[in-house]
Amino acid sequence: MKFFNLFRIAYRSLNRNKLRSFLTMLGIIIGVASVIAMLAIGEGSNQTIQKSIASLGTNSIYIFPGTNANGGVRGGAGSNQTLKLEDADAIAAHCDLVKYVTPLVQRKSQIIFGAKNWNTMIIGIRNDYMLIRSLSIIKGSGFTEPDQRSAAKVCLVGVTVVFNLFGDENYNPIGEIIRINSIPVKIIGVLSKMGQNTFGQDQDDIVLAPFYTVQKRMMISTDHIGSILASGKSELQVVDAVDQITSLLREKHKIAPSDDIDFTVRTQSELSNIFGSITKVMTILLASIAGISLLVGGIGIMNIMLVSVTERTREIGIRMAIGAKGRDVLFQFVIESILISVVGGVIGIVVGILVAEMVATFGGWPVVITPLSIILSFGFSSAIGLFFGWYPARKAAALNPIDALRYE
Amino acid sequence: MSERENLITVRDLTKTYQTGSVEVFALKAISLTINKGEFVAIMGASGSGKSTFMNIIGCLDNPTSGEYLMEGKDVLTRDKDELAELRNSKLGFVFQSFNLLPRTSAQENVELPLLYNNKVEAAVREHKAIEALTSVGLADRLGAMPNELSGGQQQRVAIARALVNAPLVIMADEPTGNLDSKTSYEIMGIFQKLNDEGITIVMVTHEPDIAQFAKSNIVFKDGKIIANHPVTDRKIAMEELKKIATLTDENSTT
Numbered sequence: 001m002k003f004f005n006l007f008r009i010a011y012r013s014l015n016r017n018k019l020r021s022f023l024t025m026l027g028i029i030i031g032v033a034s035v036i037a038m039l040a041i042g043e044g045s046n047q048t049i050q051k052s053i054a055s056l057g058t059n060s061i062y063i064f065p066g067t068n069a070n071g072g073v074r075g076g077a078g079s080n081q082t083l084k085l086e087d088a089d090a091i092a093a094h095c096d097l098v099k100y101v102t103p104l105v106q107r108k109s110q111i112i113f114g115a116k117n118w119n120t121m122i123i124g125i126r127n128d129y130m131l132i133r134s135l136s137i138i139k140g141s142g143f144t145e146p147d148q149r150s151a152a153k154v155c156l157v158g159v160t161v162v163f164n165l166f167g168d169e170n171y172n173p174i175g176e177i178i179r180i181n182s183i184p185v186k187i188i189g190v191l192s193k194m195g196q197n198t199f200g201q202d203q204d205d206i207v208l209a210p211f212y213t214v215q216k217r218m219m220i221s222t223d224h225i226g227s228i229l230a231s232g233k234s235e236l237q238v239v240d241a242v243d244q245i246t247s248l249l250r251e252k253h254k255i256a257p258s259d260d261i262d263f264t265v266r267t268q269s270e271l272s273n274i275f276g277s278i279t280k281v282m283t284i285l286l287a288s289i290a291g292i293s294l295l296v297g298g299i300g301i302m303n304i305m306l307v308s309v310t311e312r313t314r315e316i317g318i319r320m321a322i323g324a325k326g327r328d329v330l331f332q333f334v335i336e337s338i339l340i341s342v343v344g345g346v347i348g349i350v351v352g353i354l355v356a357e358m359v360a361t362f363g364g365w366p367v368v369i370t371p372l373s374i375i376l377s378f379g380f381s382s383a384i385g386l387f388f389g390w391y392p393a394r395k396a397a398a399l400n401p402i403d404a405l406r407y408e
Numbered sequence: 409m410s411e412r413e414n415l416i417t418v419r420d421l422t423k424t425y426q427t428g429s430v431e432v433f434a435l436k437a438i439s440l441t442i443n444k445g446e447f448v449a450i451m452g453a454s455g456s457g458k459s460t461f462m463n464i465i466g467c468l469d470n471p472t473s474g475e476y477l478m479e480g481k482d483v484l485t486r487d488k489d490e491l492a493e494l495r496n497s498k499l500g501f502v503f504q505s506f507n508l509l510p511r512t513s514a515q516e517n518v519e520l521p522l523l524y525n526n527k528v529e530a531a532v533r534e535h536k537a538i539e540a541l542t543s544v545g546l547a548d549r550l551g552a553m554p555n556e557l558s559g560g561q562q563q564r565v566a567i568a569r570a571l572v573n574a575p576l577v578i579m580a581d582e583p584t585g586n587l588d589s590k591t592s593y594e595i596m597g598i599f600q601k602l603n604d605e606g607i608t609i610v611m612v613t614h615e616p617d618i619a620q621f622a623k624s625n626i627v628f629k630d631g632k633i634i635a636n637h638p639v640t641d642r643k644i645a646m647e648e649l650k651k652i653a654t655l656t657d658e659n660s661t662t
């Protein structure tokens with residue numbers, strides 16, 4: 001049998017059954033496209049999370065009240081008020097492996113300028129905060145030591161806040177007085193744009209003020225602080241710095257060696273692992289959804305192939321009666337399946353990439369298309385297409401021609 | 409010489425179907441010789457084993473036991489691929505239900521056996537298909553789909569498909585079973601023409617007047633041959649069709 005003849009036969013057969021060919025292809029397209037898009041979204045957020053965590057500074061150390069790491073990470077554990085300002089001061093004074101340290105207090109507040117108002121996060125910081133997080137100021141200047149000591153009514157704002165209060169991101173708000181919890185505060189600087197973090201949180205939606213300004217003027221309780229942010233002298237010494245901080249605070253909090261500590265110290269890389277496992281869960285979730293769509297697509301392919309078996313068995317009977325050999329019939333069906341899988345697979349890849357790009361463009365969600373997802377989805381769908389094209393054909397080709405002709 | 413040459417020889421051919429616990433003896437030790445150039449009509453009541461016999465000598469089915477020689481050579485020892493080649497190059501089939509590929513033009517249907525024949529070059533394929541369709545009077549319907557053709561036309565496409573590979577024998581199982589008598593005669597006309605050109609024809613029919621177009625009749629009953637005789641009063645399709653034409657002319661003038 002000449003291969004080209006078989007190819008011609010297969011092509012004619014596909015062309016003759018356009019709807020069936022299209023429906024089969026649709027299964028493959030959906031399967032491939034969804035896997036590629038889903039995994040691109042998962043991988044994209046994974047990489048951005050890693051990147052944004054790395055951008056926090058690889059030397060950073062976070063100290064949260066309480067022992068629940070996640071509660072600490074989210075900064076929402078108000079019930080665990082165990083950290084005090086003197087803890088931060090003690091770390092600065094006694095831990096020689098720590099380079100910078102700042103206590104943090106934060107609260108969500110309404111800020112008002114003229115007729116406009118906006119809800120945002122106010123964070124009270126020491127100046128070390130800017131160094132630990134490598135923040136820069138594009139307009140105006142940062143807090144001075146006197147600002148810090150005197151709890152001056154001054155603040156730095158992110159560009160989202162500028163936009164929402166003044167209607168224009170590029171407006172120069174230096175010198176404007178805004179009201180935070182009805183306290184008038186002067187804007188002395190604008191932070192350079194940071195963009196969104198991985199959870200879609202706008203990092204520019206922020207107001208920074210001197211530590212005492214927030215703690216004394218805006219917080220109900222002034223005894224405790226929210227958390228402490230520090231940085232190690234070098235990346236290699238971060239772990240030792242964590243030990244130093246832990247033993248210092250243990251001593252200060254008078255915790256017996258046998259008791260559990262009432263605070264949590266995390267390094268940036270530990271955090272990155274925590275977030276990493278969160279994104280891994282998310283990727284697995286997306287992959288499962290994608291896997292289900294692949295399965296549904298596969299079942300679609302299978303159904304179409306099996307439903308057409310009756311018709312095709314008779315066709316095989318006719319072909320065998322006029323001289324087709326078993327392998328001619330098999331090759332024909334395999335070529336048909338390959339054509340469908342390849343064309344459907346390629347369309348699926350294109351659609352998947354388009355969908356991913358659309359999510360990136362319109363949803364503002366980062367996407368990274370991995371070759372693995374392409375290979376995986378393409379391989380799986382074509383395998384299903386091939387199998388369900390080949391298997392019924394093999395059964396039919398094994399029949400006596402007369403039985404295939406009579407098949408109902 | 410060719411007149412007396414054996415084409416098909418079967419000896420003690422039996423076929424038994426097992427349906428549940430019941431054994432159906434469809435063929436009971438059939439022995440028969442069909443020579444080249446013959447035009448045989450196989451007759452018999454429904455269920456007498458005509459189709460079973462045709463399918464076996466057409467290599468579409470296997471007998472339960474017996475011997476089958478074609479041109480003096482054993483057929484039953486051949487493997488599936490060899491049988492497929494045999495069907496492709498030496499046999500042509502015409503079925504009662506036409507069995508054309510749906511949604512496939514007349515020409516593509518006729519080209520099909522050529523696509524499965526390695527010896528036919530692509531260049532001559534189209535030419536041969538058109539030639540075969542022309543010889544059955546369908547030169548003007550090459551691109552027609554089966555559902556655009558009448559029953560008689562579909563059967564002619566099937567005949568063109570059967571003869572496109574220049575077979576030794578055409579096997580037709582009730583080829584006129586779904587056709588009216590005038591169309592049936594036209595089909596018989598084609599068969600008689602092909603037979604005159606040297607193609608052996610084996611045809612199953614239960615209609616006595618159709619059997620009259622053959623050169624000899626074989627009668628089956630309960631899986632056995634009960635009669636095998638030449639046709640004495642053979643009908644010629646061209647003449648029968650003329651008669652019908654004059655009849656209808658008379659009818660329309662009166």
Ligand SMILES: Nc1ncnc2c1ncn2[C@@H]1O[C@H](COP(=O)(O)OP(=O)(O)O)[C@@H](O)[C@H]1O
Pocket residue numbers: 425426427432433434452453454455456457458459460461
């Ligand atoms: N596939 C089959 N399975 C079981 N019995 C069959 C099958 N084909 C034919 N038969 C039986 O074999 C006998 C001969 O059938 P067949 O050759 O079709 O008769 P005819 O063509 O003369 O009408 C019948 O009794 C029929 O019921």
Ligand SMILES: [Mg+2]
Pocket residue numbers: 458459460
């Ligand atoms: Mg029959």
